[in-house]
Amino acid sequence: MDPSNPSHIAKMFMDYMNDDMDEELVRLVMEEEASSSKRPRRQRRNIERNREDGHDRLFNDYFSQTPVYTNEQFRRRYRMHKHVFLRIVEALGQHDEYFRMMVNATGRSSLSPLQKCTAVIRMLAYGTSADSVDDYLRIGETTTLKCVDKFTKGVINIFGPQYLRRPNAEDIERLMRMGEARGFPGMLGSIDCMHWEWKNCPVALKGKYVRGDHGKPTVMLEAVASQDL
Numbered sequence: 001m002d003p004s005n006p007s008h009i010a011k012m013f014m015d016y017m018n019d020d021m022d023e024e025l026v027r028l029v030m031e032e033e034a035s036s037s038k039r040p041r042r043q044r045r046n047i048e049r050n051r052e053d054g055h056d057r058l059f060n061d062y063f064s065q066t067p068v069y070t071n072e073q074f075r076r077r078y079r080m081h082k083h084v085f086l087r088i089v090e091a092l093g094q095h096d097e098y099f100r101m102m103v104n105a106t107g108r109s110s111l112s113p114l115q116k117c118t119a120v121i122r123m124l125a126y127g128t129s130a131d132s133v134d135d136y137l138r139i140g141e142t143t144t145l146k147c148v149d150k151f152t153k154g155v156i157n158i159f160g161p162q163y164l165r166r167p168n169a170e171d172i173e174r175l176m177r178m179g180e181a182r183g184f185p186g187m188l189g190s191i192d193c194m195h196w197e198w199k200n201c202p203v204a205l206k207g208k209y210v211r212g213d214h215g216k217p218t219v220m221l222e223a224v225a226s227q228d229l
Contacts, residue, residue: 005191047140054138063114068132072154078118079125089117092154099154119144175226182227193222 039204061068062082074082092099093113102110119133126132131146139147156164167175172188179187201209201217209217 004154005018049134049138049140051111051115051138054136055109055115056112058112058118078121079124080121085121088155089113091158092117092151095154095158096150098150111143115139116143116147117151120148123148136141175228180225189224189226191222191224193220195219 023089029034062074067074069077071082074085078085090098099113099116104110115137116136116139119130119137119139122133122137123130128152130141130148133144167188175188176186178186179189195211195218198209198217198219209219211218
């Protein structure tokens with residue numbers, strides 16, 4: 001007898017319980033099990049986005065021999081130079097097969113690494129939602145969020161040991177020489193900062209994280225980068 005069967009569970013209750021009230025309770029449990037199995041389940045709609053068209057448009061806009069947009073526009077929209085972005089894409093492809101071009105059993109290509117990485121960078125650069133990149137890149141919200149998760153973990157694993165660490169004595173000496181050569185003696189690097197909105201900031205802490213000209217609680221993010229980053 002299958003112990004996972006609702007009828008078997010009900011029989012176990014009835015064997016254990018003796019009076020009429022206990023039997024009524026078991027009957028109600030069985031009715032609830034039966035009604036829940038008949039409830040219609042929400043079907044996920046499959047949208048044909050024509051992802052190949054999204055890749056072709058993205059490639060022609062930024063990565064072809066004669067791209068539609070200039071390198072300056074790429075730098076402004078991606079918040080990095082093109083060669084840096086392509087280096088990240090290549091490194092992620094070597095690190096995780098999720099960022100490689102795959103072909104399924106029907107012979108159809110998957111979303112390209114350029115599409116996946118561009119979706120993540122656009123979200124991080126503009127602070128937009130996952131759904132906002134769908135119409136241009138032809139990539140759904142759920143897939144975009146998965147890309148963000150894999151992208152961030154991959155970048156940390158690949159580049160963390162080199163770039164996300166404290167400088168040692170050799171690094172400090174090299175950075176000092178670079179700064180002095182550029183006319184800034186004693187400078188380790190360039191500092192930048194931004195205010196990241198803290199959506200779920202506790203009310204008790206709100207006053208400590210609100211600027212007078214902003215009105216919403218934010219967390220200050222600071223980073224120091226060298227010229228060769």
